[in-house]
Amino acid sequence: MQISRPHTLLGGLSPETFMRRHWHKRPLLVRQALRHLPELPTRDQLFALAAREDVESRLIRRTERGWQLRHGALPRRALPPLSRPGWTLLVQGVDLHHEGAHRLLQAFRFVPDARLDDLMISYASDGGGVGPHFDSYDVFLLQVHGRRRWRIGRLDDGRLLDGVPLKILAHFRAEEEHVLEPGDMLYLPPRWAHDGVAEGECMTASIGFRAPRREELLREVLVRELEAREADEDSPLYRDPRQAATATPARMPQALQDFALQAVQSLLQDRRALQCALGEYLSEPKRGVWFEPCEAGDLSHGLRLDRRTRMLYDTHHVFINGEAFRAAGPDARLMRRLADRRELDAAAWRLASDAARELLLQWAEDGWLHPLAPAPA
Structure with missing residues (x-):
């Protein structure tokens, strides 16, 4: 992607300009961001995905008795009639299961892959929605079918309704209102309140981003680094040959406290190991994803990553599906x-070197990548 060139997807802004002016800062409404939508799941295909055990889905209904939430799998008989107003079906990770959704997600790779999460599609009957709420991450809302009315505003009051199975704002104040038609798109930064209501039957694609908490990253990185070090049989044991007899046996020995502190400092000082652990974590496949081993095939015509594969890199490593590989030079x-x-x-x-080809063939056997078809003669 040419990040310095104007892009229809971003209303004529270049990705560079969009990231500087809008990312994490202010909303952007783009009319006809995509004049020709890629082939996305039909309503029936979306319902079929929601019925699968390996697909995350939710059914939200607003009735006279209030809001109701049910998690998938959701067979067709669990969904209300199409003619019944006020219900919404949310299907997460559609890009993992549908090639058109995967291609659409690639259009947003001007944001680092480590931040890009997934493409969710929501189907709503007339009046359907999930109530006024806010997200802790950036989101692009692309209208796929029908019309949806969005009301948006800055988050002045984050208090939520009590006794509701959804995180619905108790005091929502809209500053703007927009009706999106197919191909229109609305970008919202984190913590912008919004409420989308279907006007007739509609489908909306949401492109969401990962926003891990600091404690989450700390836990995942340190656990991986500790597991790697536990295999080190030469790791020093605590010794105290000069420990004197004590009349206060319950008191923690200062030398033992210092030993533990040195262990933590040693762990944190190994910057490269921590970066490696971070890359392994961020490249892990989505929950519920698994790959079927297969014959590698002929990769001499080229190869492509499986749409479920996550692949990242840093200065010293390549990360793929939770595994790290040292990499240097042409490879x-x-x-x-x-x-x-x-x-x-x-x-x-x-x-590619022989070693690189061997590794790529192994990844093909693992189902992480696939051969490209030969170019037509």
Whole structure:
């Protein structure tokens, strides 16, 4: 993607300009962001996804008795009649299961992959919605079918309704109102309150982003680093040959406290190991994703990553589906190209070393990538 060129998706802004002016700062409404929508799941296909055990889905209904929430799997008989107003079906991670949704998600890769989360599609009957709420992450709301009326505003009061299975704002004040038609898109920064209501039957795609809490990253990174160190049989044991007899046996020995503090400091000082653990965590596949081992096939015509594969890199490593590999020299450049473009052509395959080819073949056998078809003669 040319990040300095104007982009219809962003209302004529370049990705560079959008990130500078709007990302994490202020909303953006784009009329006809996509004049030609990619092929996305139909209503029936979306319902079929919601019925699967390996797909995260939710059914939200607003009735005279209040808000109701049910988590999937949701077979068709669990969904209300299409003619009944006021209900919404949310299906997460549609990009993992549908090629058109996956291609649509790629249009937003001007944001780092480590932040890009998934593409959710919501189906709503007339009047359907999830109530006024806010997200802790950035979101693009792309209208796919029908019309949806959005009311948005700054979050002045974050208090929620009591006794409701959803996080619905108790005091929502709208500053703007927009009706989105197919192809229109609304970007909202984190903590912007919004309420979307379907006007007739409608479908909306939501492109969401990962916003891990500091404590989450700390836990995941340190646990991985500790697990790696537990395998070190040469790790020093605590010793206290000069420990004197004590009349206060319950008192913690200062030397033992210092030993523990040195262990923590040693862990935190190994910056490269921490970066490696972070890359492993951020490249882990989405929950519920699994790959079917298969024959590697012929990769000499090129290869592409499976749409469920997560691949990242840093200065010293390549990360794929939760695993880290050291990378340097021409092979490192090749692997970074694969991560950025999500495919390699035949010319790139020919440039790969024997070790790189062996690794790529192993990933193909694991189902993490697939051969490209030969170019037509």
